[in-house]
Amino acid sequence: MAEGQKLSIKQAITGILKLQDQGRYSTLIGIGPMSSNLLKASFELARDEDFPLMFIASRNQVDKDELGGGYVNGWNQQTFAADIKQVAADTDFTGLYYLCRDHGGPWQRDEERNAHLSVEKAMHLAKESYLADIEAGFDLLMIDPTKDPFQMGKVVDLDKIIEWTVELLEFCETERKKRNLPEIGYEVGTEETNGGLTTTERYETFIKKLQAELSSRDLPMPSFIVGQTGTLTRLTEQVGHWNYANAIDLAKMAKKYGVGLKEHNADYMDDETLLLHNPAHITASNVAPQYGTEETRAYLKLIKVERRLKKEGLIKQASNLYDVLLDKAIRTERWRKWMEGDDVNLKVEDVLQDERLSTEILDISGHYAFNDPAVKKEIKTLYANLQANNIDGTRFVIEHIKRPLLQYIKDLNLTGLTTALKSL
Incomplete structure (x- = not known):
């Protein structure tokens, strides 16, 4: 990597998987950017503890003004990126941070799902949103077409999810290349418990089918595949039943294909569960409402x-x-x-x-x-x-705000990770 060049999120995840082989395990935190105060708290801790930041913004939180904008600071993609850059400068942060689209895709805005938009309309708006992400310099895009309002409560149709995932990923890659922009990472999969990626067999089936479709179109494999480890957030509690055996099986399966296991809904976890994340080889966990x-x-x-x-x-x-x-x-x-x-x-x-x-x-x-x-x-x-x-x-x-952040940083072994990644 050239001097001064930013380590891409894809390179960072590859690096984390390599560090696992050397005996170092760390789990990144995907931080839901709930406010400017949270940004400051995050940057100050990342500066002092030397670890990469991932800010995960849903379409309800950050989106194009023409699509309704976001409820967090009224951010669209451009102002979100600019404000984060400014907070990084204000806190003298010179490490790694990544702008990440969490749950991008059709029907991911509440009003789109409630309006039962057609597939064509919902996909069109999803692509508009992704294009704004790309132009604003987002580093990671989650492709999530699982919120089909016509299928709510039914078992997730993996073939349909793969079809839409590939279509959206191909669109994003085409638009990125048109603009000669740096490589970006992708996150795919579903956290749903109703037929989502809950078992090793279903998880590998999804990966294999996705890999075949992407390879046939000369498209990159994702950096993360979301899997269900048993987490579930309700009220202000972790009410799920985190499953170590399931987590380690999913993580090893993902690593076979060169990708990392991403866990969602990791809010309000206790120290015992968090400390088990590293031996479970989970590469990243999302935390948002807790902050x-x-x-x-x-x-x-x-x-x-x-x-x-x-x-x-x-x-x-x-x-x-x-x-x-x-x-x-x-x-x-x-x-x-x-x-x-x-x-x-x-x-x-x-x-x-x-x-x-x-x-x-x-x-x-x-x-x-x-x-x-x-x-x-x-x-x-x-x-x-x-x-x-x-x-x-x-x-x-x-x-x-720093209090729960620091708990995760320490339990998930993040201190010093940026230096470790850059040394590879």
Whole structure:
């Protein structure tokens, strides 16, 4: 690799697989970019701990303005890339970071799936979104055509998934080459439990069929293939049953074909499970809502401090952040995906009238409303009240987010990984 040239994500994954052969095991974290504060926390830790960052953005979070934009900071692909570059500069980060499309593909925006768009329309919009990703310099694209609204609840049809995956990957490679852009990595597969890639046999069947189709079109193999290790996030808990035997079998199977096993829904894991990830040879795990929840909890703690300042006569007027954030978060209705049972279909007004339930949903979904103008205004007031009393609210939030990040960094053996990869 030439001096100063960035190690591509494909090279990084190949490097991680080589390091496994040398006895070093590490599991990358795919970080859902829930806010600018999370970006700062991530870059500061990656700078100090010397490991590569992967920021995984879903289409709901980051997308073209013409397709509806994203709920995180109103980011489209270009502003997302620019803001991340700026935070890297602001934190003196000179290591590796990768922009990654999480769950790209047809019907991956909530409104597209809810509208039951036709295959043709959904694929067209998916390609529009991918093209914006490519032009913005994304390093990894997840090709995920599994959200077909006409097949929800049915066993995943792997042949159909492979057909659409190949079509989308071929489109992306063609557009990348037209623009003479550097190589990008791809992530494929499905985390679904209803006939997804849950067994070694089904996993290898998928890989073999995909490899044959890609080879016949002179297309690259993906860097990651997602497999189901038993993870499942609901509310603010890891409610799945992580399976070491399944994880190691899937990882070894993926490595046979030169790709890494990617795990989704790895939020809220305990130390025991995380420490077992390296002997299970998992190359990367995605974590997203946990970091949003951690930031919400930081604000809630600061709200209590602010209320105490008012009680002690140290400020005249407290912010109304709690009530505004609670109301806006519940009205997003994005919390439904993390609920269980009948709670999935609760009416917004009924939730707002139930103090216990509304508090629980705020914990889950506060981050969905961080970009709301009314919420931002109250956060500004909160910070000003704290600053008047020599409390740095922003720094507290960033450090609060670092707590679960550091747990994963240490347990997944990420410290020093960038230097190890560059030494290969």
